[in-house]
Amino acid sequence: MNRFFLFLILVVAQACAQKTHYGKLSHLGDFPSKLKEVSGMAIHSGDIWVVEDSGNKDKIYKIDQKGSITKSLKIDHAKNEDWEDLAMDIEGNLYIGDFGNNANRRKNLTIYRVSRAQLKKKEPNAEKIEFRYPEQKDFPPQKDSLLFDTEGFFHWKDHLYIFTKNRTRPYSGETLIYRVPDEEGEYDAELLGSITLCKSQDHCSVTGADISADGKTIALLGYGFIFLVTDFELPNFDSASIQIIDFDSNTQTESIGFLNEKTLLIADEKNKTTGGGKLYSYSID
Structure with a gap:
């Protein structure tokens, strides 16, 4: 066992032993009917972008x-097979994670890059970042190895x-935890390694991710x-702690993003059983 994985195991053990904190979301508003399945979010300079997942349009x-929707853009040269999250870099370039993989069968995992300049156009053109998980050998793998669905990512330093x-x-x-060039x-x-946030299937699988502008907190x-990861230095998590x-x-909470250093925005998908289809904020103490 290498040093990196040993440290991760120690970090996880400490995190799981920590007392769970409790808080409440503040309801900001309801999404319009055309946004029933908001699956990803990215925020840059106050601009909030969202996306829907499989079965929906190739739009952001x-x-x-x-x-409320203030703008919609159809992305050219991009197909929504299962868009699950959005990310933005400090320059305002947008990344669309087409990596939803519920059955762990996909071999065409893609992140679409839409430049800041293209976002000003009526039908932005997207570049393709195609990738694979080298550790996945079978499609699908055995039931105890179904680890290759993805719903959360963020951008940091290339x-x-x-x-x-x-x-x-x-x-x-x-x-x-993986990374690919942008x-x-x-x-x-x-x-890069692995973490175990907790052992409840109802709560502990990652459905969204973001990093604060100063790079000090991962949500x-x-x-x-919500799992707040601090005390790390990317790409290493050796000394990280988890709150x-x-x-x-x-509800089916699928999207998260930092509005500022102390405020998170969260969105849930709408369904007939639990409701949802709303935008919330959460203040970090």
Whole structure:
């Protein structure tokens, strides 16, 4: 066992032993009917972009802080097979994560890069960042190795950091951490390690991710839970600590982003059973 993985295990053990904190989301507004399945969010200089997942249009949507659409753009040279998250870099370039992989069968994992200049056009053109997980040998793998679905990522210093969503049976809670370069091309994703946020299948699989502008805090989202990761230095998580926040929700929370250093925005998908389809804020103490 190498030193990096040993440190990660120690970090996870400490995080899981920590007391869970509790908080409440503040309801900002409801999404319009055309945005029923908001699956990803990215925020840059106050601009909020959201996206929907499989079965929806090849579009991105700019919204205000009440959830109303202020702009929609069809992305050229991009197909929404399963768009699960958005990320933005400090220059305002947008990245669309087409890496939803519920059954762990996909071999065409893609991140679309839409430049800041293209975002000003009526039909922006997208570049393709294609990648694979070298550790996945079977499509799909055995039930205890269903670790290659993805719903959360963020951009930091020329790389896109990817957190996989665990679908193992029995549930292990493990999340793999990868990164790929932010430039057009074909890549083997680089495995950085793994974390186990907690062992509840209902709450602990990653559905969204973002990093604060100062690079000091990573926010990972699960169903009803926020995981704040601090005390790290990318790409290493050797000394990281994890704070668990239960915000007491049973909706399908899929999207998270930093509005500023102390405020997170969160969105949930709308469904007939639990409701949702809303935009919320959460203040970090």
